[in-house]
Amino acid sequence: MAAAAASAFISIRVRPALSIRSNGGDCVASLHCHTSSGKESVFFSTRRSLPFDCVSRGIRHKVKASAAPVMDHPTSSSSSPVVPTVVEVDLGNRSYPIYIGAGLLNFPELLQRHVHGKQVLVVTNTTVAPLYLDKTIWALTEGNPNLQVESVILPDGEQYKNMETLMKVFDKAIESRMDRRCSFVALGGGVIGDMCGYAAASYLRGVNFIQIPTTVMAQVDSSVGGKTGINHPLGKNLIGAFYQPQCVLIDTDTLSTLPNRELASGLAEVIKYGLIRDAEFFKWQENNMCALLARDPSAFAYAIKRSCENKAEVVSLDEKESGLRATLNLGHSFGHAIETGFGYGHWLHGEAVAAGIVMAVDMSHRLRWIDDSLVKRVHDLMQQAKLPTSPPNTMTVEMFKSVMAVDKKVADGQLRLILLKGSLGNCVFTADYDQQALEDTLVAFSKS
DSSP states (O other): OOOHHHHHHHHHEEEEOSBBBBBBSSEEEOOOOOOTEEEEEEEEEEEOSSSEEEEEEEEEEEEOOOOOOSSSSSSSSSOOOOOOOOOOOGGGGGOOEEEETTTTTHHHHHHTTTTSSSSEEEEEEETTIIIIIEEEEHHHTTOOOOOOOEEEEEESGGOSSHHHHHHHHHHHHTTOOTTTTTTEEEESSHHHHHHHHHHHHHHGEEEEEEEESHHIIIIIISSSSSSEEEEEETTTEEEEEEEEOEEEEEEEGGGGOOOOOHHHHHHHHHHHHEEEEEEHHHHHHHHHHHHHHHHHHHHHHHHHHHHHHHHHHHHHHEEEESSSGGGGGHHHHHHHHHHHHHBBTTOOOOHHHHHHHHHHHHHHHTTTSSEEEEEEHHHHHHHHTOOOOOOOOBBHHHHHHHHHTTTTTTTTEOOOOEOOOOOTEEEESSSOSHHHHHHHHHHHHHHH
């Protein structure tokens, strides 16, 4: 049964390229480097719908479904069965699949095909463990009784994403005598995924790991792309590594137990994709946000699929964030400052990113790079998603500046930001902006 189900998956392969142009208008993607005042900017825009044909540097790549196509614009009806989907992150011999569908933990073969040794360590937290740990262990061991499965249950929350908590993972792995053929499995949201991935990258200098994300935030963003790490008191995600998983298994049924606040938090990253590279997706969100908040299965299946396609394509083009991948951090420099300054765990990551995106949009407008209508659309969509549109009133200009000074995107002493420029779906990653615009945005959104 599991094998039959697996063979029915839709497979979408995203191949790397530096620039893409459409033959028929379905796909337009461009990456340009501009220099102004001696500073580098990276501009990226894309509009795409699947399937499409693209020509890149004289090489023809085809992105298409190998089974029945998935609707680009699903209806709100949940009566039709969910078609499982596979999006592949194309990184050569380190490529891996993202499985998306309802009830995927009911198919052990999916998970077991990515476990290479005879030992598994499941890393989860106190919230997720009572809900899905037993089911995950079953999926790992069903028909595979020789597999040794251990688990470590960490405290839940961003405030525990630190070295002290990470050591608990290493302690369990060493106590269980996990060898180099073992696999670490991240079962939880973004914090668990980041910490488990970093532990896997470090333990015995690298062991396999698998992502099973259980939050919207993790399913649409953090589980894909291999960013792993922990926080430092002076800044978020300053300690970590790029380390890709063997696979990402997204069982959308896990969203049924997700609190409303956590669900809304994840939508900030969904909105981000539309703003930086996928205008049609943003328009779809404007028409379907109510369905997403109501947890409509068809709407969520589409939002997760489209988000993963966007993330997979960018990661395939720029795995180590040399330029293009940085555009996925729209609003994050402001958002990370909020999380660090306000205190880890007080605001959810997506809530801080939402406020940060609004601030980045405000700054883009002050630079006269976008028009009034886009500012209003972003503000309205954030409000519709029940997300913050301004930082906590305890944040000051100096708090923002001190944290942003150690942001990972600082280069040669200059803070590079992701800002919108031009029509919807276009952005720049640049240090070439008027510093007064940044100052004015910080003043407008901060306590003096």
